[in-house]
Amino acid sequence: MTHLDRTPPGYRLLRLLGQGKTSQVHLALGDRGQEVALKLPHPATLGEQEAAERFGNEVRLTLKFRHPHIVRGYAGTAFGPQAYLALRYYPGGPLSETLLLAPQALGWEARLRVLADLASALTYLHALGAVHQDVKPQNVYLDPAGRAALGDLGSSYFVAQGGPVSGSPFYMAPEIYHGEASSSASDVYSLGILSYELLSGLRPFLGQSYEELMVAHLTRFPQPLSQVAPELPRAAARLIERAFAKRASDRPGADELRRALLLALGETPGDEQVEEEPAAPSAPAAPTGRHAAPGRAAQAPAPASVPTEPPTPEPSGDAATPRPDRWRLFRRRK
Template sequence: MTSAAPITGFSLLRLLGRGNSAWVHLAVDEQGRRVALKLPFPETLADPESAERFANEVRLSLQLRHERLVIGHTGVAFGPGTHLAMRYFPEGTLSRWLEMGKLTTSESLGILADLAGALTYLHAQGVVHQDVKSQNVYLDSGRAALGDFGSAYFTTQGGKTAGSPFYMAPEIYRAEGSSPASDVYSLGILAYEMLTHERPFRGSTYEQLMAAHLASYPRPLVNQAPEVPRPLALLLERAFAKSPQERPDAPTLLRALEGALGRAPETGPFTPVTAAANPVVVGRHGPTTRGVGAASTLSSPEKPDRENKPAFWNPFKKR
C-alpha cells in the first residue's frame, strides 16, 4: 500500500512523503487552505504505543500556538478519520537543505534563532519537546518552525523519556529523564551540525553514539566555525555541555542569536496553554482518557523491549 484512504473534508493533491509512522499529503481543506495532511499507517494505529504518540501529537499541535511552531489546523486523535492537518511548509525540512549544503552562516543563525524562539515559547508553557532534530524543522521563506510533538509532554504531567540518538542529551542516555535543558542540548548539537557541516558526535551503532555523547568532546566550535562571533560560538558550545546545569536556557540563546543577527528578540510574555486534565490517548482496548504518568525509560519500538533503549527512533535500522 503506497497511500492512505481519503479523509472527508480534504482534497488530496500529492504525496509529500512517508515517515516512520504516517503518510503526509499535500491537501486542500474545506477552507481552501493548502495543508500538510498526516495520515497514520494502519500498523501505527494498531500498536498502542505508536497510536498514543500520534494522539499526543494531535493534541499538542492543536493546543500550542506560536509562529515558530508547526501548528495544527484540525485533527482526530483516534478512531475513524484519524488525521492531523498542519501548516504546509513548501521548502520542506531542514535535513534536506543540510544534505544539499545550501545554507550560509547567516541563514543558519536565523534558523537557530527561530528554533530558540520556539523552545522559549514551549518551555514557558511547561512543555518539553524531546525530539529537536533537523528532520523536525520545517522551512518557508527563510524562516523555520519546529514540528512533531509526538514525544512532547507537559512537565506538570510527566511523560515518557524519548529522543533521537544523534541529538539526545546525556541525561536521557543515562535514563535520568528529560527537561528543557535536554531540548537545549539537542539544539546545540543541531547548531554545531549546521555551522560546521559535520556532526559533533559520530557512531555507527546506538552504543557508539551513547559513548560519544557521554564522554567525548567535539572539536571546538570557535575553531570549526570562525565566521561565527566568538561569544556566540562559546555560548552555543555550552548548549551541549554534558551537565544540564551548565547549559544556557532557551531565552538566553534567543537573545544572543537575535543580537548577532540584529533582530529584536520575541521572548514573551506568552498566553499560557493549560495541559488537558484528561489528555486523549489510545490504549490497547481503544480510546481512553487518563493522566500521563511519571517519566520513564522508553524503548525503541524498532528494537526489542528488553534492550531498554530510551530512543524511539533507530537510525541504524535498514528500511
C-alpha cells in the same frame, strides 16, 4: 483499508510527501482549495496502543500550541479509524533535506535566524512546562522567507505529567542515554548539537552504532566552534558550546540562547513576544476528541507514549541519493 479510504471529509489527496514507521504525510487540498500537509496514521498504527497514543498525543499538542515557530495545526482527530492531523504545508520539506541536498542554500545569517527561531520555540514550550524531546533537522521546517518552525510533537509532553524517555541518538543529551527524564535542559542540548551542525557543517559527535554514539556524547568534546565556524561571534560560540555541556545544570536556558543568537545577528533582543499567527485557513473542523479513547478527556494534553528501549540510530539513507560528505550520517572525523 488504504489511506485513500480514510481521507477525512473535505480533503482531497494530491500526492505523497513522505512516510515513517507510523504514518504517511500527503499534500492535500481543503474544501476551499488551501494546501495542507495531511498526516494519516498507518492502519497498523491504529491497532498498536503505543503508536496510537503517540499519534493522538501529537494531534492534541499540535492543536494546543500556538507560536510562530511551531508548525501550525489546523484540524485533527486524535484517535479512532478516522484519526488525522492537518498541518501547515512547507513546500521545501524539512531542514534535513536542505542540508543534505543543497547545503549552500542557507547563508550565514539565515542559519543564525533558523537557530534563533528554534530557541524562541523552545522558550515558549519550556515556559508552559513542556518539553519537545526530539529537536533535530528532520523536525524543523522552513517557510519561503527562511523562518523556521519546530514540528513533530509526538514525543512532546508536559513535565508535570511525566513521559517516557525518547530522542534521536545524534541529538540526545547524556542524561537521556542514562535513562533519566527529559527536561528543558535536554532540549537545549539537542539545540546545541543542531546549532554546531548547522554552523559548521559537521556533527560534533559521530559513531557507527548506538553504543559508539553514546560513548561520544558521554565522554568526548568536539572541536571548538571558534575553529570550525570562525564567523560566529565569540560570545555566541561560547554559549552554544555550553548548550552541549555534559551536566544539565551547566547549560544555558533556551531564552539565553535566543538572545545571544539575535545579538549575533546584530539585533537587540527583547523579551519573548508570542504573537498569534494569522487565522488558519478554513478547514473541515473535526473535534479532536471525537474518537477519543475511553476514559480520556477529549482536549486534555497527555504525555507521549513511545517505546522505552534505546532508539536506533538513523539509517544512512538511500545510496542513490547524492549526499555531500560533510552531511553523511555516520562519517568519522579524520
